[in-house]
Amino acid sequence: MFDLTGKNAxxxxxxxxxxxxxxxxxxxQGATVAxxxxxxxxxxxxxxxxxxxxxxxxxNLSDAAAVDALPKQAAEAMGSLDILVANAGITKDxxxxxxxxEDWDTVxxxxxxxxxxxxxxxxxxxxxxxxxxxxxxxxxxGVTGNPGQTNYCASKAGMIGFSKSLAxxxxxxxxxxxxxxPGFIASPMTDVLNEDQRSTILAKIPAGDLGSGDDIANxxxxxxxxxxxxxxxxxxxxxxxxxxx
Amino acid sequence: xxxxxxxxxxxxxxHLDVEAEKVTDKASFIDDLGADSLDNVELVMAxxxxxxxxxxxxxxxxxxxxxxxxxxxxxxxx
Numbered sequence: 001m002f003d004l005t006g007k008n009a010x011x012x013x014x015x016x017x018x019x020x021x022x023x024x025x026x027x028x029q030g031a032t033v034a035x036x037x038x039x040x041x042x043x044x045x046x047x048x049x050x051x052x053x054x055x056x057x058x059x060n061l062s063d064a065a066a067v068d069a070l071p072k073q074a075a076e077a078m079g080s081l082d083i084l085v086a087n088a089g090i091t092k093d094x095x096x097x098x099x100x101x102e103d104w105d106t107v108x109x110x111x112x113x114x115x116x117x118x119x120x121x122x123x124x125x126x127x128x129x130x131x132x133x134x135x136x137x138x139x140x141x142g143v144t145g146n147p148g149q150t151n152y153c154a155s156k157a158g159m160i161g162f163s164k165s166l167a168x169x170x171x172x173x174x175x176x177x178x179x180x181x182p183g184f185i186a187s188p189m190t191d192v193l194n195e196d197q198r199s200t201i202l203a204k205i206p207a208g209d210l211g212s213g214d215d216i217a218n219x220x221x222x223x224x225x226x227x228x229x230x231x232x233x234x235x236x237x238x239x240x241x242x243x244x245x
Numbered sequence: 246x247x248x249x250x251x252x253x254x255x256x257x258x259x260h261l262d263v264e265a266e267k268v269t270d271k272a273s274f275i276d277d278l279g280a281d282s283l284d285n286v287e288l289v290m291a292x293x294x295x296x297x298x299x300x301x302x303x304x305x306x307x308x309x310x311x312x313x314x315x316x317x318x319x320x321x322x323x
Binding site: 127172 | 281283287290
């Protein structure tokens with residue numbers, strides 16, 4: 001099940017914890033991976049660790065021209081682009097009344113506009129091949145909301161609406177478009193929480209624990225697989241039950 | 246012109262999976278050749294690639310038949 005041998009995947013934000021886990025899982029299932037992110041040395045370390053079937057493609061997602069070009073570079077490096085995982089994202093948290101234009105613009109550009117650009121550029125090859133998998137990494141807060149994150153939540157909710165629309169446009173061509181919405185995932189950010197903060201968060205999670213990068217990566221592998229071919233326009237929530245939507 | 250016609254015909258046959266004799270000058274992509282709106286977009290993109298030209302959206306809207314495509318492309322590639 002979920003064999004990705006012969007498939008070529010581009011993962012953005014591969015320098016982060018989630019992107020790292022996603023790239024590793026796709027690779028472990030047999031896919032060739034193109035790793036993208038801003039820090040080339042981190043990407044190279046991951047590629048070295050993976051060994052064969054790994055390519056490094058640094059890209060700054062706030063640079064529109066660079067984003068437009070990335071899927072093509074990935075297809076050239078790997079021979080085709082069958083799976084796109086748009087995982088890169090940033091936060092610039094601030095209560096709305098204090099939010100600067102720049103905080104809004106940057107988050108929307110990196111999180112949402114890059115998804116549009118990457119997808120548009122990746123689609124051509126997928127349409128021709130009559131096979132493609134687009135997976136956007138959104139967030140539980142894109143559906144539930146979260147104070148201090150109007151910009152981030154708007155970008156993540158935007159990814160979901162975008163994916164549903166595109167899914168309808170391209171479903172007849174064997175291309176699926178889905179999102180994975182992580183809940184609270186263990187990361188360097190959650191490692192520094194104190195015991196009180198930690199227990200407050202855990203009290204909201206029926207599963208009683210934070211999620212791991214692998215929990216998210218497993219969901220991505222499923223949606224990227226041939227087995228998920230009839231699943232499109234969906235958001236798969238992976239959150240230990242903290243929000244049931 | 247005949248070269249353009251030949252290449253356009255080839256793309257249409259391949260893309261829409263139709264028989265060669267159906268791809269006549271007056272054949273409408275949607276009404277006669279079974280294309281949907283997405284097929285039309287893909288055809289236009291395939292023409293752009295094949296002939297290394299740009300077909301703006303307002304022009305693409307008027308390319309409804311094989312003849313329309315051949316005429317537009319012939320004018321573009323001179």
